[in-house]
Structure formats: C-alpha cells, structure tokens
Amino acid sequence: MRHENLSVRIVRRLGDPPSQRGSVSGQNCPDLFELSDGNFAVIGTDRTEELDSLLPADAARADYERIVVITRDTLLRAKRDIPDA
Template identity: 80%
Template sequence: MDLSSARITRRLGDPPSKRGSVTSQTCPDLFELSDGNFAVIGTEATTALDPHLPSDAARADYERIVVISRDTLIRAKKDIPDA
C-alpha cells in the first residue's frame, strides 16, 4: 500500500480532550485519509495478540496489531461512512 500521497482529512469521533485525556493530546485516535483508507493511533499489541488470531486471519510482516479503547471506537461510529 503506497501511502506517500495520503493525507489525514478528518478525525473520526471526538478528540482526546473530549474523551478524558489527561494531556488533551495523546490518546487512541482514528482518522480518515484522503485516499479513503483509515489510520489508527493505538497501543501496539502484535506480540501479545498475534498468536491468538483466528485461523482465517493473518497479517503481513509489515502490518501490526493495534488496540484502541472501546470508547474511542464507539465515539467514532457516527463518523464512519456506511459505504
């Protein structure tokens, strides 16, 4: 996936400051990109979760498993397009 020309176009959901971030800056976050893909800021959890992936799931060497809080995703739901 070539991301060299992709740009963040908007945040999905509420900013960290509205979700209780102590610093109002760092926190899990979701963004829509100019190419239609999505970017996630979360906790890297590849080592812990990779062995537990379902048998019909896999990740490439360049992919990582990232965890975001339930609250972050629920607050973003209103901004995620249906199609």
C-alpha cells in the same frame, strides 16, 4: 512490501479528540482518522506480540502489519463519523 504514498493526507478525525475523551496528559491518545485515499489510520497501542498467536486460523498478518488496540470508547464515539459505504 510496504507502500508509502506521500500524497495521502489526513482528511478528518473520526469521533471526538482525545482531550474530550478524558486524556489530559496526552499519555493515552487512541485516535481514528479518515485518509484522502479512502483508507483509515489508527493510533493505538501496539499489542502484536501479545495477540498475534491468538488470531483465528483464517486471519493473517504481514510482517509489516501490527495489531493495534484502541479503547471501546474511542470506536463508539467514532461510529457516527464512519461512512456506511
């Protein structure tokens, strides 16, 4: 079952905005955000169908979950903004 909390807000972007990472057309805009509930939101490419069967045996995905891919550059630029704890 999906839990949707309408009181959750985006607190901040982690890393540089897509425009600073070379996305001038808005066609490739992976992004990471910290949410007010302490979780993180990811905008990326849905590659669930392609990668689902490749998950390790100890990994699982609920029906409502997706495997989302972001670029290495997106994550590396966000690293400075990801809290240690």
